[in-house]
Amino acid sequence: MADLSIDFAGIKSPNPFWLASAPPTNTGEQIMRAFDAGWGGAVWKTLGEPVVDTSSRFGAIEVGGQRMVGFNNIELITDRPLEVNLREIREAKRRYPRHAVIVSLMVETQDDWRTIIQQVEDTGADALELNFGCPHGMCERGMGSAVGQEPEVLKTVAGWAVESASIPVLVKLTPNIGDILEPGVAAVEAGAHGLSLINTIKSITGVDLDRMVPYPVVGERSTNGGYCGPAVKPIALHMVAALARDPRVTIPISGIGGISTWRDAAEFIALGASSVQVCTAVMHRGFRIVEDLCDGLSHFLDSKGMRSVAELRGKALGAYVEWGDLDLSYKVSAHVDPAKCIGCELCLVACRDASVDAIHTGPVPLAAGHVAATRDQAIARAAGSGVHVTWVDETACTGCNLCSHLCPVPGCITMKDVTGGKPFESWNDRIAKGTHKAGHHG
């Protein structure tokens, strides 16, 4: 069995799965139940001046019957008295000494930071996370993403915290910026010990078309909230990877954004995350999902012969390059398995309407010189069964991948490597050779 334990900037955790600072980490009771369920750590819901929240607070999008593919909230930081939170943090850490207890903070002045950091350190908490990401409500008060969107301000405020703290300081970044490297590098320069990202994305999930009020509805009004859930994973993955591969970023990263399964977590780790944080999936299905997060990741590491999470970390990072460094000689071609095709023709219509019209059904003619390996088989099965089995004109196929993504039958459309030993050549290579201009036939 692979070792799932991690050491994140000195923060020890039995596994890389932490609860993100959010409603599931509002109280000690919740966090201790989460630890019992198997969570390795938790980031306590942001402490600061207690707030008043609205009713309602959450919006969600459903896609094709799949609930909460995207989720947003307009909830603020903790609404509980500081001393209650501090007492419960102390209790949780005392009862779960092996688990990571990280406390999220958001206050205004340098004095505020110094005071609250001292109070939190007194509880025995393992680390601090500075909430520079909240994109709603708090930012209107000059905190949260208002800090995270200004690298110089971020650097100053993070510097105050680092200066006051004797335990590791993580800076949580907002994605609501042009280039994630700017706040990320600013946090490193401020002396932060780790980065957490992404916080939520400024968003409106939808509109109540009867009341003509956006979601979530608060009386006759609404406001923009923070977007999260499975739909944001690609944005988060990119930002984590962009930081992880930058040589200036020398501190560990806690990946956040749409992580619901062990596979999502493995992807974040493969792109450079040292730990991952989860919220929406827990809000959707409860703390119990951690069992499969750990179990699935462990089996995956075993299957790849990796003995620890650290061995997986950054494994895919080297393959993340600029477009100009991609191999233009590489060529794949779609292949429809005639035995598996059910004849829905979604590939055919997609290729025709959105690509190069390289997928056909029935005995339509094949252009002279073109290759279509499964044409005869497809036509024969279609004739025998009435199923509209499709086939691919491999010569016309550009290998765009669209059909393989939309085919409903797993394993029916695969992309076959037809590079045929052509040597590697990137756009940058062509520029170097001067063969990149249109019309040049090399």
Add this chain to the structure above:
Amino acid sequence: MSATPLPQGRLEQQLEDGKPLYTEGEAVAEAHRCLFCHDAPCITACPTGIDIPRFIRKIGTGNLRGSAQTILSANLLGYSCARVCPVEVLCAGACVYNAWERTPIAIGRLQRYATETLFAQGEAGTLLPRAAANGKRIACVGAGPASLAAAGYLALEGCEATVFDRNPLPGGLNTTGVAPYKMPAEGSLREFEFLASLGVRFEGGVEVGRDVPAAKLLADHDAVFLGPGLGGDTTLAIPGAEGAGVQGATAWIERMKLDPTASLAGVTRAIVVGGGNTAIDAARELAQLGVAEVSLLYRRTQADMSGYAHELEAARAEGVRFVERAVPAAFVRENSVLKALRLSDGREFPCELVVLAIGQASLAALAQAFPDVATDAKGRIVVDAETGATGNAKVWAGGDATGGELVVTGVQDGKRAARAIAKALGIPVRDDAPMLAGHGTVRT
């Protein structure tokens, strides 16, 4: 549900809806399973050519009105078809999920959801806009699906369309013959209200050829559509056939559905003779109504049956005993009371009721009352397959009287005839006329 009150205490009211109306959640979940196939085989398999993926997608997006429009344009009787069509051998049987060994989309239930919900909201009458009156008068003989479709499509283009039926209730077999677990009579009458809202007029209790001469019908109208269906049940010319306890299947089913005096008191053993879907329906109905022993007797083997395998399977699951190679020889009576049915091989099946589902007579005489309308050796009206035209330039025909078997094929017959009638009478047909939707569009 219906504005036309039916008496209470009818046997069919004891039977439960076999496929109840979906809730919104169920409908949307099922709609999302649909792959929205290109060149979808379900459309090809639908005799009326409803754009099934399109109406299902509209259910999924919450556009129920658009969904019902899509259905009802191509099939004005899309509501009853949703409930009575043998989808297993039509649209759902063609669903690509079958090739994947997965449960096909419940197309019939989704179609019912869209149409019934619109009916219930009272909005069906505004779904399909009508053209201005064109002064043309159309008579349809028989008020079953074929006639109602022809009348409805022509009424939408501005014709004055009247449907005549000897039965006081409209709907034909949809009202008198559909298995109650598929659709009770109220459903058919509710559908007629929709058709009436399109302008279809109904003259019930009027038998053409007796109450109204064919010549007068022809003289009073610009075109006549014959959709009279079939006549009485075929009887068995064997000893003991006369007397209580022996009934024709369509007559018995009609009483079970509509006559509050119909009863199964004293019947614990019933026999249905026949191998078609009417026979299986009758057997399932008897079993569901609590007759302890129901036997379905067929003279040949299962492979020779015209009844659907899935229906026979359902009948067996409900306890119906299926007996192959059973040729009736005599009804055994004591003091004229039916005691058993004896077969040609000597076997005897004790029973109190025998329902004969071995066919129906044709209404050839009715057809022949119209000059130049020909019938074939089986009494079926001879028509042009594409248009429903007969030998009389003012008469078209369709439905069971021309050899059809299903509600949905009758509807398509009526729609094709409506197109042909519009063309023959020079009626302007709008580009988006519902009669042009679905299969076999022939622009005028």
